[in-house]
Amino acid sequence: MTKIAIWCRHEQDNIIGIGPHIPWHIPSDFKRFRRITENSNITCGQTTYESFPNRTLPNRKIYVLTFEEQYQVSDKDNHFVVTDALSLQDFSNTLYICGGASIYKMFMRNQIPDVIVDSCFHGPLNPNLQGAPVDISECIDIMRRQYQQVSPDYEEEDVTTSVWCKKEASVSQEVLNHIMLSIINH
Numbered sequence: 001m002t003k004i005a006i007w008c009r010h011e012q013d014n015i016i017g018i019g020p021h022i023p024w025h026i027p028s029d030f031k032r033f034r035r036i037t038e039n040s041n042i043t044c045g046q047t048t049y050e051s052f053p054n055r056t057l058p059n060r061k062i063y064v065l066t067f068e069e070q071y072q073v074s075d076k077d078n079h080f081v082v083t084d085a086l087s088l089q090d091f092s093n094t095l096y097i098c099g100g101a102s103i104y105k106m107f108m109r110n111q112i113p114d115v116i117v118d119s120c121f122h123g124p125l126n127p128n129l130q131g132a133p134v135d136i137s138e139c140i141d142i143m144r145r146q147y148q149q150v151s152p153d154y155e156e157e158d159v160t161t162s163v164w165c166k167k168e169a170s171v172s173q174e175v176l177n178h179i180m181l182s183i184i185n186h
């Protein structure tokens, strides 16, 4: 079924994090992410999972990627450990790929996402954060070569969002409609 990568990156340098933190606070970006992914399945790396408040996101099933088979999730009914990332290629339902950088890179190198929700933040990075910048430039290069933009640019609160589909892939219209309506209906 449909796999969707969803990220918010900083313009030009494609930074998505500093250390474990997202270096901006844009309420509308969090709300857009919630509208798109709520009541669905998401996957993320262990570092990103640990950064969620109380290690959870309400109303979502979370597939946590880790090499540690004994990793303890915070909610055993709704969160699941996955040690073989490529097994998600055969995931039988809609799946949102939610970072961080190692996960975006692994999925993009294998061209697994059918759809990308590409949000680009134009404001300044938070200068008070400690840690190494984390960027996904490699993913953006792959996106520009192997995907095509299928939506207009949507502007909200210093963030431009567009939707991209893998070239020559047939993508579920229902999923695309859901994503576009979730972006527009704020």
Ligand SMILES: NC(=O)c1ccc[n+]([C@@H]2O[C@H](COP(=O)([O-])OP(=O)(O)OC[C@H]3O[C@@H](n4cnc5c(N)ncnc54)[C@H](OP(=O)(O)O)[C@@H]3O)[C@@H](O)[C@H]2O)c1
Pocket (backbone or CB within 6 Å): 006, 007, 008, 009, 015, 016, 017, 018, 019, 020, 021, 022, 044, 045, 046, 047, 048, 049, 051, 065, 066, 067, 068, 082, 083, 084, 085, 098, 099, 100, 101, 102, 103, 104, 106, 134
């Ligand atoms: N702006 C955005 O849209 C956005 C979204 C999400 C995250 N972020 C940012 O991204 C940064 C985190 O990215 P990151 O790359 O450091 O960490 P990450 O991708 O969130 O997690 C890395 C961890 O995932 C596990 N992992 C990685 N590849 C795997 C594979 N192939 N199979 C199974 N498990 C695998 C490993 O966990 P173990 O060590 O447990 O084995 C690894 O240490 C943070 O700054 C965060 O804020 C930004």
